[in-house]
Amino acid sequence: MLAAADLNVAQNVGFGIIAAFMIVFALNVVRSSNVVHAALSLVAVMAGAAALYLLLAAEFVAVTQVLVYIGAVMILFLFGVMLTRARVGRETDLNNKSWALGIPVALLMLGIMAYVLIKGFGDDHLDPAAQVSTAELSDSIFKPFLLPFEALSFVLLAAVIGAIVLARKD
Amino acid sequence: MLVNEFLLLGAVLFCIGVYGVIARKNAVMVLMSIELILNSVNINLLAFSQLHNNLDGNVFALYIIAIAAAEVGVGLAMVLLIYRNRKSISLDELSDMKG
Numbered sequence: 001m002l003a004a005a006d007l008n009v010a011q012n013v014g015f016g017i018i019a020a021f022m023i024v025f026a027l028n029v030v031r032s033s034n035v036v037h038a039a040l041s042l043v044a045v046m047a048g049a050a051a052l053y054l055l056l057a058a059e060f061v062a063v064t065q066v067l068v069y070i071g072a073v074m075i076l077f078l079f080g081v082m083l084t085r086a087r088v089g090r091e092t093d094l095n096n097k098s099w100a101l102g103i104p105v106a107l108l109m110l111g112i113m114a115y116v117l118i119k120g121f122g123d124d125h126l127d128p129a130a131q132v133s134t135a136e137l138s139d140s141i142f143k144p145f146l147l148p149f150e151a152l153s154f155v156l157l158a159a160v161i162g163a164i165v166l167a168r169k170d
Numbered sequence: 171m172l173v174n175e176f177l178l179l180g181a182v183l184f185c186i187g188v189y190g191v192i193a194r195k196n197a198v199m200v201l202m203s204i205e206l207i208l209n210s211v212n213i214n215l216l217a218f219s220q221l222h223n224n225l226d227g228n229v230f231a232l233y234i235i236a237i238a239a240a241e242v243g244v245g246l247a248m249v250l251l252i253y254r255n256r257k258s259i260s261l262d263e264l265s266d267m268k269g
Contacts, residue, residue: 008171011171012171012175015175019175019179022179022183023182023186026182026183026186026187026206027186029186029190029202029203029206030186030193030194030199035198038199038202039202042202042205042206045183045206045209046205049212049213052176052179052213052216053212053216053231056176056216056220057220058216058219058220058228060228060232061212061216061228061231061232061235065212065235068235068236068238068239069205069238072239073238073239073242076243076246077198077202077242077246079246080198080246080249080250081198083250083253084197084198084249084253084259085259091196093195093260094194094195094196094199095194095195096192096193096194096195096262097262099193099194101193102188102189102190102191102192105188105189105192106185106186106188106192107185109184109185109188110182110185113181113184114178114181117174117178117181118174121173121177122174124172124173124221125171125172125173126171126217126220126221127221127223129223130220130221130223132219132220132228137225137228137229140226140228140229141232145229148233152233152236152237155236155237155240156239156240159239159240159241159243159244160240162244162247163246163247164247166247166248166250167247167250167251169254
């Protein structure tokens with residue numbers, strides 16, 4: 001089923017490579033015993049996601065992903081790692097006592113979701129002509145989605161003030 | 171391309187993130203797993219946006235990226251505060267509110 005009856009082989013091969021890359025690094029994020037390695041693996045997953053967005057013809061979201069996630073969020077994570085622990089290296093107790101419980105839960109969820117997705121979207125093809133231009137996207141943000149956009153800017157303002165208030169030393 | 175390729179990849183990443191949230195003890199690692207989950211949701215939104223040739227999925231993905239940035243900022247500030255008060259960010263030890 002995954003070997004699509006599509007003509008564009010290059011797209012499918014590219015997708016397969018990026019998907020395998022992302023899954024390997026995502027597993028490394030949750031398995032690594034070194035916090036810094038986990039953070040750097042997360043960078044790789046984010047970069048893979050940005051590549052997938054390009055494959056989905058959403059170039060503005062891809063650029064935003066690189067700027068916000070790889071640029072800003074990862075720096076925050078690395079600062080968090082540095083400020084909350086003295087040593088950077090292997091840790092022995094990063095996992096819960098009941099960490100093994102997570103494996104059946106995740107596998108069960110994956111099974112259910114895969115069943116539903118394959119049943120629901122079996123052979124739906126992406127529209128190869130669908131093209132998102134950044135100009136249309138900005139029209140969409142600033143016309144029908146203007147109110148959520150303004151609300152979002154208030155959320156960001158509140159988050160910045162909240163983070164400063166929380167982290168400030170008195 | 172089939173839309174299911176993207177949706178199944180999103181499901182796999184989502185489940186890896188859920189496993190991370192359940193299994194990890196370190197609060198920063200739990201936040202990283204939450205980022206994995208948010209990314210998988212973004213992949214799904216963009217795949218549906220492309221499937222229906224509709225821009226709304228892209229706008230939602232941008233909003234999720236912004237919300238995730240705010241969430242990480244506040245979350246790490248809280249982790250820092252907990253670390254300053256208790257010298258540990260192990261989520262097992264935060265049981266003060268247990269009855």
